[in-house]
Amino acid sequence: MKNLKQLLKPLALMLVAFMTIVSCSDKLEENDGQLSADDLDFTASEDMILPLIGAYSETYSRGWEDPLLIGVRGDDVNAGGVGDAQGGFTNADLYNYDNGYWMYNQVWENFYGDITDIVNSGETILKYKEFASGDYVNLADQYIAETKVLSGFQHLQMSRLWGDIFIITNSNVSTDIDNGVDTKEEVMLYVSELMDEAIPFLADMRPNERTDVPGGVTKYTALAIKALANLELENYQAVADITEEIISSNKFSLYPDFYELFKKPGKLSNESLFELQFSDYNTDTGSTNNHLYAPFGPSSWTPAVSTASGGWGFYEPSLKYIKFMIDRDDETRLVTSVCFTPRGIAEIMLDPSYSTLPSYISNVTPDGDVFNDYTRAMFASGKHYLPSNQLTPGRNDYGSSKNFNVIRYSEILLMYAEALTHGATGTIMTADQAVNIVRNRVGMDPISGVTTDDVMDEKFAELGMEWGIRYFDMIRLNKYNELSYEGRTFTAQDELLPYPQAQLDLLPLE
Structure with a gap:
């Protein structure tokens, strides 16, 4: 294909090239190994x-609802817009679940739609493999393994939200649905075993070292997802072993500037x-592949670049998180994680313990964007x-061209440290050393004698606002008291979302 090299420059550039391919196999008709001009030619191995x-593309094109619903129940995040049209989202934050609220069903459909298309992609690649030879056989195995990693990630997220879910193993989903839902434990075991299937065929490098699919998943992505699944299973020795393999590869390091x-x-x-990769291709007009931030x-707000657009105010760092960070004098991570408004600053200061705030707390960001008061939230x-000064000139959408971090090396280090505090053994470093690598990046003093609570505090500081990590840690450790904050009361019955009513009406979920 004459445009393939151009499409491969960053992976985001490839996404425009493919919007419907994953469903093409439904209409394929084989004719002595050749397909009609309107269909795929499985003998063209370079097209696999x-x-x-x-x-x-399916994985990256996340609905905006997905990360919001995944993260909003943690004590690091509050829903913006109390009492307005997003009342169902606010109620989810308060553990008052309404399974008729549209967002539950939308997120369910987003993930299952992606999983089905991803599985279909793997099956399509397998058809190419039937006609492949030489290096293309190994390449097909690698590509199929990559689809398994992407499918495993989405199963993991769904089971974290709903617990017992359908495991989708092939594009004929009716078979999997007829088998009924699997328990959360079974889903996590499936994800872990799926990563084991994929790992032998994946590139042994960082995602940013790949030149064929820049930023695509590798062996270490699969190991990280396997570690997350085993963390949910509280299989702490497995977590220690898996994260130690990542650490001992010496391929990963913390980016020196936490803010940037x-x-x-x-x-x-x-x-x-x-x-998750996005781009406006550094051009002022034309197609974009952006997440809706x-x-x-x-x-x-009053952005430094006056044409920059604002947002909706649906996702707000909690007062609890902010006060926790102030108490630690965790300046770099607080300034990075929270954008303040004057009203929010005043709200903090209503507490006599915080009547005088550090000078670094301001409604002006380090890049000169001013966050004004707005109704829905006190913080962003x-x-x-x-920053508006990092927008491509002519591109004014909030966050245009910004990537979405999913799994970072700091989380790997902290998972390793936590596993050791639960009694697992590791040889690459101590729990103290792992935690202090993370602390050192942001200028925090080292600590010793690290406990599980210390690791949870470090994860709170380091990973707040990211993919519900805090919430899932707290329910895994039964720390319901942490989630009973700012007037909320959390119980074991609140751990999982109810199945969407629209799915109960359609599927054998009960």
Whole structure:
């Protein structure tokens, strides 16, 4: 294909090339190994990358609802817009679940739609493999393994939300649905075993070292997802062993500037094990592949670049998180993670213990964007904020061209440390050393005698606002008291979302 090299420059550029390929196999008719001009030619081995691109496209094109619903129940995040049209989202944050609320069903459909298309992509690549020879056989195995990693990640996220879910293993989903839902434990075991199937065929390198599919998943992405699944299973020795393998590879390191890690300079850094990639191609007009970051943005601000658009104010760092960070004097991570408004600053100061705040707390970001007061929220997530001066000239959408971090090396280090505090053994370093690598990056003093609570505090500081990590840690450790904050009361019955009513009406979920 004459345009393939151009499409491969960054992976984001490939996404436009493939929007419907993953469903093409439904209409394929084989004729002595050749297909009609309107269909795929499975003998053209160089084209087998196209269904893989489709699998990445499905994964990257996340609905804006997905990360919001995944993360909002943690004590690091509050829903913006109390009492307005997003009342169902606010109620989810308060553990008052309404399974008729549209967002539950939308997220369910987003993930299962992606999983089905990803599995279909793997099956399509397998058809190419039947006619492949030489290096293309190994390449087909690698591409199929990559689809398994992408499918495993999405199964993991769904089971974290709903617990017992359908495991989708082939594009004829009716068979899997007829088998009924699997328990959360079974799903996590499936994800772990799926990663074991994939790992032998994956590239032994960082995602940012790949030149064929820049930033695509590798062996270490699969190991990280396997570690996350075993963390959910509380199989701490497995977590220690898996994360130790990642650490001992010596391929990953923390990006030195925590603030810029979440901005354009931090794209596909040596810290990234998995990252959703987006681009406006550094052009002022034309096609874009962007995530919709508006839900994270302020509805009123005075950006340094006056044409930059604001957002909706749906996702707000909690007062609890902010006070926790102030108490630690965790300046770099607080300034990075939270964008303040004057009203929010005043709210903090209503507490006599915080009547005098550190000078670094300001409604002006380090890049000169001013966050004004707005109704829905008092704070915005700095990890989902792109400074207006980093926008491509002519591109004004909030966060345009910003990547979405998913799994970072700091999380690997902290998972390793936690596993050791639960009694697992490791040889590469101590729990103290792992935690202090993370602390050192942001200028925090080293600590010793690290406990599980210390690791949880470090994860709270380091990974707040990211993919519900805090929430899933707290329910795994039964720390319901942490989630009973700012007037909320959390119980064991609140751990999982209820199945969407629309799915109960359609599927054998009960």
